[in-house]
Amino acid sequence: MKKLQLGKVFTLLESGPAVFVTTNDGEKDNVMTISWTMVLDFAPLFAITTGPWNHSYAALRKTKECVISIPTVDLIDKIVGVGTCSGADTDKFEKFGLTPVKGKQVRAPLIRECLANIECRVVDIIRKHNIIVLEGVAAYVDDSRKEKRTLHAVGDGTFIVDGRKIDRRKMMRSKIPAGVWF
Amino acid sequence: MKKLQLGKVFTLLESGPAVFVTTNDGEKDNVMTISWTMVLDFAPLFAITTGPWNHSYAALRKTKECVISIPTVDLIDKIVGVGTCSGADTDKFEKFGLTPVKGKQVRAPLIRECLANIECRVVDIIRKHNIIVLEGVAAYVDDSRKEKRTLHAVGDGTFIVDGRKIDRRKMMRSKIPAGVWF
Numbered sequence: 139m140k141k142l143q144l145g146k147v148f149t150l151l152e153s154g155p156a157v158f159v160t161t162n163d164g165e166k167d168n169v170m171t172i173s174w175t176m177v178l179d180f181a182p183l184f185a186i187t188t189g190p191w192n193h194s195y196a197a198l199r200k201t202k203e204c205v206i207s208i209p210t211v212d213l214i215d216k217i218v219g220v221g222t223c224s225g226a227d228t229d230k231f232e233k234f235g236l237t238p239v240k241g242k243q244v245r246a247p248l249i250r251e252c253l254a255n256i257e258c259r260v261v262d263i264i265r266k267h268n269i270i271v272l273e274g275v276a277a278y279v280d281d282s283r284k285e286k287r288t289l290h291a292v293g294d295g296t297f298i299v300d301g302r303k304i305d306r307r308k309m310m311r312s313k314i315p316a317g318v319w320f
Numbered sequence: 321m322k323k324l325q326l327g328k329v330f331t332l333l334e335s336g337p338a339v340f341v342t343t344n345d346g347e348k349d350n351v352m353t354i355s356w357t358m359v360l361d362f363a364p365l366f367a368i369t370t371g372p373w374n375h376s377y378a379a380l381r382k383t384k385e386c387v388i389s390i391p392t393v394d395l396i397d398k399i400v401g402v403g404t405c406s407g408a409d410t411d412k413f414e415k416f417g418l419t420p421v422k423g424k425q426v427r428a429p430l431i432r433e434c435l436a437n438i439e440c441r442v443v444d445i446i447r448k449h450n451i452i453v454l455e456g457v458a459a460y461v462d463d464s465r466k467e468k469r470t471l472h473a474v475g476d477g478t479f480i481v482d483g484r485k486i487d488r489r490k491m492m493r494s495k496i497p498a499g500v501w502f
Contacts, residue, residue: 146476148475149474149475149476152355152356152472152473152474152475153336153472153473153474153475153480154335154336154337154472155336173334173359174334174358174359174360175358176356176357176358176367176368176369177355177356177369177475178356178369178449178450178451179369179450183449185358185367185369185449185451186358187358187359187360187361187367211486214486214488215488215491218488218491218492219491221492221495222491222492222494222495262448262449264446264449264451266444267360267365267367267444267446267451267453268360268361269360269367269446269449269451271449287483289486290334290335290336290472290482291334291335292331292334292335292485293330293331293334293335293359293496293500294328294331294489294496294500295487295488295489295490295491295492295493295495295496296485296486296487296488296489297485297486297488298335298482298483298484298485299483299484299485299486300472300480300483301469301480301481301482301483301484302480302481302483303474303478303479303480303481304393304396304471304478304479304480304481305477305478306396306397306400306477306478306479307476307477307478308477309397309400309401309404309477310400310403310404310477311477312404313403313404313477314475314476314477318475318476
C-alpha cells in the first residue's frame with residue numbers, strides 16, 4: 139500500500155462510498171459498515187454518523203481512534219455481511235476473511251483487502267446529533283489493485299457501482315485545493 | 321413531480337450524489353452545489369458542510385430553510401457552473417437555465433430540472449464544525465424523467481456517474497427501516 143498525501147485524502151470519501159470503519163478497543167479488532175459519512179474539510183476532516191446502536195461506538199469513544207477502509211465492488215458481500223452482524227458476538231475479521239494490518243499512528247487496523255485506508259483520530263463527538271468528527275492522520279492506497287470501483291449504498295438494500303468518470307477539471311480548477319491535481 | 325413518503329427520503333441522499341441547495345433570502349433565490357452531505361437519521365435528518373465562504377450561508381442562517389435538489393448526469397455543466405460562481409454577483413437560476421418552482425413548506429424554490437427535491441428546515445447549526453443539520457419536511461420525485469443517474473464528485477474536478485445497481489435487499493432486510501421497500 140502506497141502512502142497518499144494528506145491533502146488528497148478527502149477525495150477518497152467525497153464521492154460517498156460505503157466504507158468500513160475499524161476499531162481496536164485494547165482487546166480486539168472490530169469493523170462496521172458505514173454509509174453515512176461526509177467531508178468537513180480538506181485537512182482532511184470527516185464526519186460520520188454513529189451512536190450507541192453500533193458496537194464499535196464504545197471503542198471509538200474510549201480510544202478516540204479508528205481506520206476508514208474503502209472497499210470496492212468485489213467486496214460487496216463482505217460489506218453487507220459486516221453491516222448485518224455485530225462485533226458483540228462475532229469476530230468479523232475472521233468471519234468475512236478480512237486481514238487486519240497494523241497501522242502507524244493508531245491501533246485500529248487497516249484492512250488489506252481494501253482499496254484505501256485512512257488512519258483517523260476522533261477530534262469531537264457531537265452526541266446530540268450522533269456525529270463523530272474525525273481527522274485523517276495517514277492514508278494509503280493499494281495501487282496494485284485493478285478493481286477500483288467503489289459502491290454507494292442507496293439505503294434500500296441496493297448498491298450503486300461506480301460508472302464512468304466525467305472530467306471537468308479545467309472548469310473546476312478555481313475550487314480544487316492546491317496539491318489535489320492527480 | 322410526485323410526492324415521496326418522508327420515510328424513503330433518506331435514500332435520495334445516502335448514495336452521496338452532488339446536489340444543489342437552494343435558498344431564498346426574502347428577496348431573491350440562490351443555489352449552490354454541495355457534495356459534502358450526510359444522512360443523520362431516517363426521519364429524515366441530514367447534515368451538510370457549509371459556512372460563511374458560501375453566499376447561501378447567510379440565507380440559510382436567516383431563513384432556516386432550504387431545498388436540496390438532486391440533479392442527474394445530463395445536468396453536469398449546470399452542477400459545475402453553479403459550483404464555480406457566486407450568488408453575490410450572479411442570478412444563477414437565470415444564468416444556468418434552472419427553473420424555480422414554488423415549494424409548499426418553505427420559501428426556497430424547488431428546481432424543475434432536477435430528479436428530486438427535498439424541502440428542508442434548518443434544525444441546528446454547529447458553527448464549530450461548519451455543519452448544518454436539516455430536517456426533510458416534504459420531498460418530490462420526477463417519475464417522468466428517463467435519466468435517473470446521479471453524479472458523485474470526487475473533489476479533484478472529476479465526477480463519477482452512477483453505474484449498475486446490485487441488489488442485496490434480502491441480505492439487508494434486517495437493516496432497512498419499515499416503509500423503505502421499493
